[in-house]
Amino acid sequence: SQIYDGDNLRDLMKKECGGNDFGLALQYLALTPVEAECAMMKKACDGLGTDERLLYSVLCGRSNKDMELFKKTYYKVYTRDVVDKVTGEVSRTLKTCVISSLQAAEEEYDPGFHTNDKAIEDAENIYAAGQGRFGKDTKELTKIIVLSPPKHLKNINSYYADKYGYTLFKAIEKEFGGDAEKSVLFTLGLKLKPFETIAKLIKTACAGI
Numbered sequence: 001s002q003i004y005d006g007d008n009l010r011d012l013m014k015k016e017c018g019g020n021d022f023g024l025a026l027q028y029l030a031l032t033p034v035e036a037e038c039a040m041m042k043k044a045c046d047g048l049g050t051d052e053r054l055l056y057s058v059l060c061g062r063s064n065k066d067m068e069l070f071k072k073t074y075y076k077v078y079t080r081d082v083v084d085k086v087t088g089e090v091s092r093t094l095k096t097c098v099i100s101s102l103q104a105a106e107e108e109y110d111p112g113f114h115t116n117d118k119a120i121e122d123a124e125n126i127y128a129a130g131q132g133r134f135g136k137d138t139k140e141l142t143k144i145i146v147l148s149p150p151k152h153l154k155n156i157n158s159y160y161a162d163k164y165g166y167t168l169f170k171a172i173e174k175e176f177g178g179d180a181e182k183s184v185l186f187t188l189g190l191k192l193k194p195f196e197t198i199a200k201l202i203k204t205a206c207a208g209i
Contacts, residue, residue, distance in 0.1 A: 034066075038074045041082070045089040052094055056183035057201055059086070060101045061190030067104035096139050097183040100146040109149040119155035122148065126156070127164055130175040138175060142184055145172075150191040157192060 028036040037058050044054040062070065074082040083102050090098050107114075122144055129137040129144075145168075148156060157168045164171070172184050189197030 034069055034073045035077060037070060038077055038082075041074070041086075042078060045085060050089045050091070052091065052179040053182070053204075055086070055090065056094065056098055056179070056186055059098050060183050060187040061194075061197075062101065062104075064104040064106050067102065071102070071104075091179065093178055093180040094183055096142045097146065097180065097187060100142060101187065105147060107147055107149055107152075109151050114149065114152035114155070116155065116159075119152060120159050122152075122156045123160040123163065126160060126168070126171060130171060131164070138180070141172075141175060145184055145188050145191075148191075153188070153191050 028039060031039060040054060041058045044051040044058070059070075071082050074080070074085075078085075083099070086098060086102065087095070126141050126144055129140040144156070145153070153168075160171065161167045168188060169185060172181060172188065175181075176184060186197060186201070189200075
C-alpha cells in the first residue's frame with residue numbers, strides 16, 4: 001500500500017472525488033482535526049462574502065489550549081495570523097464574540113475567586129448591561145460569557161434565572177439579534193450544554209433542501 005501525508009492525501013481526494021460536498025468532506029478527513037478546522041475557517045472567509053455560521057462554529061467556544069493550537073496550526077499551514085485574517089473578514093455585529101474568542105483568555109476556574117458572590121455579581125452585571133440599561137452594552141455581556149469558565153458560568157446562569165425569571169439563553173435572545181446572537185448562544189451552549197449544542201448545529205446544517 002502507498003503511504004500519504006495529509007497534504008498529498010487531500011490532493012488525491014480532490015483529484016479523485018472533486019470539489020463537491022462529498023469530495024470536500026473527504027479532503028477534510030485526510031487532514032488532522034485541527035488542520036481540517038483551519039481549512040474550514042479559511043473557506044469561510046474566502047471568496048465573496050463570509051460564511052458567518054461556519055466561522056463562529058469553528059472559532060467560538062474553544063478552550064484556551066485548543067485555541068492556541070488552532071492559531072499556531074493556521075499560521076504553520078497558511079503563514080498568516082488568523083486574528084488578522086478574521087478581523088478583515090468578519091462583520092461588525094459578529095466581531096466582538098469572534099475576536100474575543102480568538103484571544104484564548106477564558107479564566108481558569110478558581111474556587112477562591114469564582115465564588116457564589118462573584119457569580120451573583122456577574123449575573124447582575126449581565127442584567128445591568130442589557131435589560132437594566134437604557135442602551136444595551138452587548139460587548140460587556142459578551143465579555144462575561146467568553147471569559148467565564150464553564151463551572152462559574154453555570155452558577156451565573158442559576159443565579160440569573162432565580163433572580164430574573166429566565167436563563168442566560170433567554171437573556172441573550174432578548175439582547176442580541178442575527179449572527180451576533182447565534183455566536184454568543186453557541187459559545188454559551190458549548191460551555192453549558194456542549195452535546196446538545198453540537199447536535200443542534202448538525203440539525204441546522206442538515207435542514208432544508
